[in-house]
Amino acid sequence: MSFVLIDKPRPHVTLITLNRPERMNAMAFDVMIPFREALEEVGRDNDTRAIVVTGAGRGFCSGADLESPGRIPGIEGLTVSSIALRSMELLDDVIRAMRKVHQPVIAAINGAAIGGGLCLSLATDIRIAAEGAYFRAAGINNGLTASELGLSYLLPRAIGSSRAFEIMLSGRDVDAAEAERIGLVSRAVPADKLLDECFELAERIVNFSRPGIELTKRMLWSSLDAASLNAHMDHEGLAQLFVRLTTQNFEEAIKARKENRPPTFRD
Template identity: 75%
Template sequence: MAEFVLVDTPRPHVALVTLNRPERMNSMAFDVMVPLKAVLEELTHDNDVRAVVLTGAGRGFSSGADHKSAGSVPHVGGLTRPSFGLRSMELLDDVILGMRKLHQPVIAAVNGAAIGGGLCLALAADIRVASTEAYFRAAGINNGLTASELGLSYLLPRAIGSSRAFEIMLTGRDVSADEAERIGLVSRQVAPQDLLETCFDLAERIAGFSRPGTELTKRTLWSGLDAGSLEAHMQAEGLGQLYIRLLTGNFEEAVAARKENRAAVFTDDK
């Protein structure tokens, strides 16, 4: 199954993860999701990797559930159908949560269709950049199911607001790259031939900053979406800022670099 998820290093400290089942538009068959879960677990502990770009091979980012060839779920021998379903969903949940918990920021390079679970994968990334050929669909409602899956009803309203999220999820309509950019579902749209290089540029810029700085920024951004109160979130932000300020020399390096009109060189300790 490893051939269905490819890992490359296009630039120093940047990992490119490619879903590689283009004949099925990189659908979320377990033959793809099992190795993706393993890759995420490896990358989070790869201290040479400072940012991750996720994309799909061919003309699709990910078309969601594979209704023709779902693939094999590990460790389900002897389970009844309800238990099999629970284990299957747990595995997919782990992929979404794994992206969110990854130490490194994740940039989704959405090259084509992001449908159903594929939309969830994109939303689990920290930054989304779309090709002008990309489109998005919350497909569950079109299949006679709920459109809520893999955190979609949690993540989408936080990305674009509740009214737009309700409309998109309840109608099952397509969202073009142009609309996605306008409503904030993606940071920007670019020409297909520029997509990966744009994402590599973003990843390289992020990789140049303090490792604990970027990790804690990602952590506090996500916790802010979960925060019960502004006060509690501000305390978490303050502790993170204090941690970086006291335990690294990066603030002093940034100040010195500006004075000397040069690029800052950040390290993880004083």
């Protein structure tokens, strides 16, 4: 049985599904390593212009698998301390891979996104949730810190610091309606419409210029790390000049508007 499935449901759109529904797609290494490899593979596929990530069954991802964590590769001869470090690095690499792929990544959050699953959802570029989905920063409930896999970096930037502190320190559930209200997801939709909503958004994105979309994703993430507005504006300006001066996209957009037709960007 493959724990990660790759499909192409629409032209230029790739769907990656975490496929361990009996464990609510928990972050066992047998799931997360193939998932990272799938992201890297799809990221190299130049026919893919947008990526949708979801979970099979009733959960998006339920965080750490405490019963069946799977096999950690390359740990022969290491002590517990080193094994722990290698384990965390493997999971951190999944978060980094999501951010590194050229294409926008849309999370179709079909159910519970708990602990590391919440982190996984936050590492995507756009989040759309089914109405029955919910989110929990679960580490605090397990006697640990709530911060893991970049959560204390990503969550305040998504919803603001006060809300992030409250959610992470209380360990409470955030349902889909609240998640939409506070900006944790862009919208909540009926479960039976979730994938179609994500595919339709992906199809809208793929109609635009490839470098325009890829550089916009890069600039948005870069803004979260920017030391100042001035520093970030320099990066934005260079990105805009790059696309403006190396393609005929702008001219095509103007011509298409005059001719009352959709533009065809050839980059």
